[in-house]
Amino acid sequence: MDDLVVAGPLKAALADKGYDSLTPVQQAVLGEGVAGRDLLVSAQTGSGKTVAFGLAIAPEVLDGVDALLPADKPVALVVAPTRELAQQVAREFQWLYGNAGVQLATCVGGMDYRTEKRALERGAHVVVGTPGRLRDHIERRSLDLSEARAVVLDEADEMLDLGFAEDLEFILGAAPEDRRTLMFSATVPREIEALARTFQKDALRLNVQSAAKQHADIAYQALSVQARDKEHAIFNVLRFHEAQTAIVFCKTRANVNHLFARMVNRGFQAVALSGELSQQERMHALQALRDGRARVCIATDVAARGIDLPGLELVIHADLPSNSDTLLHRSGRTGRAGRKGTSVLIVPPAEIRKAQRVLQGAKLVAEWGKAPSAEEVQAREDQRVVEHPQFEAGVGEEAEMAGALLERWGAETVAAAFVRMWREGRSAPEVLSDSLPPPAPLPVRERGEFGPSVWFKVSVGHTGRAEARWLLPKICDAGGIAKDGIGAIRVQQDVTYVQIAAALADRFGKTLEIDQDLGMERIEGEPDLGRFAPRGEGRPAPKREKAPYQPKPSRFDDGDAPEAGRKPYAPREGAERKPYAPRDNADRKPYAPRAEGAERKPYAPRDNADRKPYAPRGDGDRKPWAPREGAERKPYAPRAAAAEGDFAKKPRWSPDDRAAKGAAPSNREKPGYKSAGFKSHGGDEGRPARAAGYKSHGSEGGDRKPWAPRGDDAKPYARKEGGAKPEGRSFGSKSFGDSKPSYSKAGKPAFGSKPAFGKSDAPKRAAPRGDANDTSKRFVPPKKR
Incomplete structure (x- = not known):
């Protein structure tokens, strides 16, 4: 430096x-x-x-x-x-x-x-x-x-x-x-x-x-355990090493929570770290590890990223890391500052090959072996009791108390009591199944070849809903092998045949119970798999000859029917097929096709001698219609055309014809029926415009006066019957000027029964309309306020 x-x-x-x-x-x-x-x-x-x-x-x-x-x-x-x-x-x-x-x-x-x-x-x-x-x-x-x-x-x-x-x-x-x-x-x-x-x-x-140099102080161990003993193996590893601080890595939060609950039940001082915890909870957990109040940390990869635990001596991979970099990150938590550390991989049989690949990718060499057994864990704890540092401290202020205990109980009783008190707060070591070390790598083979093998029969098949993906992990766990050691799995109706590599067949013995009521038995030679051929044997599967068609018996056949013993249909080779002939139905002859070129007879209805021609229901003495025999029907011809091109009208009877036939005179013969000035009434131009036979047309006949337009000072029309109507009341309408209110069908006063507008209370009379263009007397609705 x-x-x-x-x-x-x-x-x-x-x-x-x-x-x-x-x-x-x-x-x-x-x-x-x-x-x-x-x-x-x-x-x-x-x-x-x-x-x-x-x-x-x-x-x-x-x-x-x-x-x-x-x-x-x-x-x-x-x-x-x-x-x-x-x-x-x-x-x-x-x-x-x-x-x-x-x-x-x-x-x-x-x-x-x-x-x-x-x-x-x-x-x-x-x-x-x-x-x-x-x-x-x-x-x-x-x-x-x-x-x-x-x-x-x-x-x-x-x-x-x-x-x-x-x-x-x-x-x-x-x-x-x-x-x-x-x-x-x-x-x-x-x-x-x-x-x-x-x-x-x-x-x-x-x-x-440089992974090899950086992790030189870390000892790697790969422990082969049964899948059912993963958790028990973790407990024994923790008890065996008795590290000051240990960390256990899991893949998911659910695995962390499950393992944490199991450890707390067995008396381990543990904390859990996962993404669902708050920052305050994470800080309390890490502080408990630093203070010594907790000795085991269970965490996921993300949650443990970057944490530095003092005195971390043991790293356990409960779930194998996904790649080599993750393995180095996990293991790098221990072995720091010149201190020694241990990294332990818990490997079930199905993940042996994955563990080997991860170690190889990280350029690490691990020591393969079994997980510590219950006897080994107990022996290591007993050794710690004997080598406890308190025995080296000698006798101090406790000498008087120690002498009193020895005098009263004796040395052996005091020592036994000490051992029991030591073991009291600890759970008993876990008993593990016999776990075998990983097999040696199988020789490299080409794709599709399996090599020497031994066949086993499993006591379940299609009837028991067996599937290859369901049997594979059970067979791997039972024999302690990886899936590479298993070849073909052929599920039959009642049994299943499994192909095991010859180098691994001894692990299964003659018979082996791989699950409850599920046994596995070794067989000699190869099973008859029908169309299935074992992988890599190089022998094609025998071909099955297709059986002839056999119709299923009808569910309506009771054995007594004449067709019960009928043979299946099989066409004859070279035989000429006869034309179809239906069964005999009375005197009906079978259908026979006509010869080519034969003349087809016209259709003739059957002779029904007693059938009468159609006749409608009786209408007096009217006879039913019957076409005349041999009579020639004339074609339809329209009436003779007039000169103008229209069909001529049928001439009407004249008054003399009507009188000769005794018919009553027509209305046309009455005077004044039609005007003589309209063409539609049979008149000529220049005649009067109205006929004289109707009162409304100004006729002098009858007691009705001719119509005349009213003047401006005309009084309203009043009926004669019953006398004149009260003054101020118009004829035919009670809604205009009536002294009493008239009501509509809805029960409300009709318009005009009372003066709806204006200040005058006098009844109003209906005034003549007069000129249509005169708007002075028209009703004008009031404006809305």
């Missing part, structure tokens, strides 16, 4: 912390030609990168001085993906820059916004926070990055996975363009490279990722 350029206050802080040498990533950021440049650093978890970028941004934070004055605006910004990691960075910076008097402020989600705002108003040299809360402060103008000289993105890949890309672009856009940008990431995917090209200038790429 003496040959590296480190600021005085920081070198003193490292010495006080006990740093004798720096880690590779810390040395890389302090190398020659690195100062002042943008950096893109690849470093695994646990490599000391927090102190590394703290040392890297020291020139921008201290600016060549050993003691800083009060800050106005922040000069450095650190962005972390999670709240725990941001708080951890703040704690590391607190002791690293403590001698320089650096003021720190944290801005993380879940904390009081007002407290953070007051801290920023007082002034801070370095601000550490999460992307969401930092953007909130920038938008509300409580955080000003106009004087920021360095911006650090810690765990940049994790921030992109969590969906913070837009927030990162906003934060970096709010900082000055001449700033220094440092990105630290475990992996450098394409998204990180794109982000670096956008916001960095001539960045220096530092790859100090």
Whole structure:
């Protein structure tokens, strides 16, 4: 460390912390030609990168001085993906820059916004926070990055996975363009490279990722257990190692909650970390681990990102990591600062191949074996009792009490009581099933070939609703093998045949019960699978000859019918088919097609001698219509046309004809029936306009006077019958000038029964209409008010 350029206050802080040498990533950021440049650093978890970028941004934070004055605006910004990691960075910076008097402020989600705002108003040299809360402060103008000289993105890949890309672009856009940008990431995917090209200038790429060297203090173990014994194996591993602090990783929140409940029931001092917890609950859980009140932490990958637990000695992978990088992130929580650590993978038979691929991708070698049995766990705990540090302390103030106990109970009784009290608060070790170590890798084979195999018969088939996907995990768990060791699974009607690799067949023995009422039996040779051929045998399946068609017996046949023993229809080869002939129905002859060229006879109705011709119902002496035989019907001919081209009208009877026939005279013969001046009345032009036979036409005959138009001073018409109507009352209408109100059908007074308008109460008389164009006496409705 003496040959590296480190600021005085920081070198003193490292010495006080006990740093004798720096880690590779810390040395890389302090190398020659690195100062002042943008950096893109690849470093695994646990490599000391927090102190590394703290040392890297020291020139921008201290600016060549050993003691800083009060800050106005922040000069450095650190962005972390999670709240725990941001708080951890703040704690590391607190002791690293403590001698320089650096003021720190944290801005993380879940904390009081007002407290953070007051801290920023007082002034801070370095601000550490999460992307969401930092953007909130920038938008509300409580955080000003106009004087920021360095911006650090810690765990940049994790921030992109969590969906913070837009927030990162906003934060970096709010900082000055001449700033220094440092990105630290475990992996450098394409998204990180794109982000670096956008916001960095001539960045220096530092790859100090060396998994074998960084994890040299971590011992990897892969324990092969039955699927049903996963939880019991985890309990035994915790009891066997008795670590000061341990962490158990699960894939989902549901798995975390389930395992946490099981551990609490068995007396383990455990806490759970998942995304559903509030920030206050997470802080209490982590503080319990740091204080020693809890010794086991159960968490998901995201929830455990960035947490630093002191004295973490054991990491258990309850669920296998999805890839090699996740394995390194999980295991990197232990084995720090020169301390030893252990990383244990719980591997069921179905995931053996996956575990091997993950270890191979991480370039790690794990020790395969069985999970600690109940006897091994008990022996290890008994050894701890014998080697307990309290026995080395000797006899002190308790000598008098110890002597009294020995005198009263004896040494053996006191020792036995001590052992029972030791075991009282602990659950008994779990008894595990016999778990076999993983098999040796099978020889490489071409696709479609399975190699030497042994067949087994399972006592379930289609009748028991058996399926290959249902049987596969049961067979793997029963034999402790992976699915690669199983070839064909052929489900038959009542049984199922399973093909097992010959190297693994001894694990199943002659017979084996793989589940309740479900047995597996070894058979000699190969089963008769019909059209199914075993995988990779190179022998084609025998072809079945198609059986002739056999009709199913009718459900109406009772055995006594003449067709009960009827043979199925089969056409004869070369036989000539006879024409269809229906069954004999009385004297009806079968249908026979006519010969080609035969003459077809016309249709003739059947002879019905007793059938009478159609006759309508009787109408007196009227005879029914019958066409005349041999009579020729004349065609229709219209009447003779007149000269004008119209059909001539039938001449009317003259008065003499009517008198000769005894007919009454017509109306035309009466005087005055029609006028003589209209053509339609048979008259000529120049005759009078009206006939003289009607009163309305001015006829003098009768007692009715001819009509004459009224004058302006004419009185209204009054009927003679019953005398004259009262004065002021018009004939035919009670609604005009009537002394009494008339009513309509609805029961309301009719219009005009009373003077609806005006001031006069006198009844009104209906006035003659007079000239139609005269509007002086027309009714005009009043205007609306």
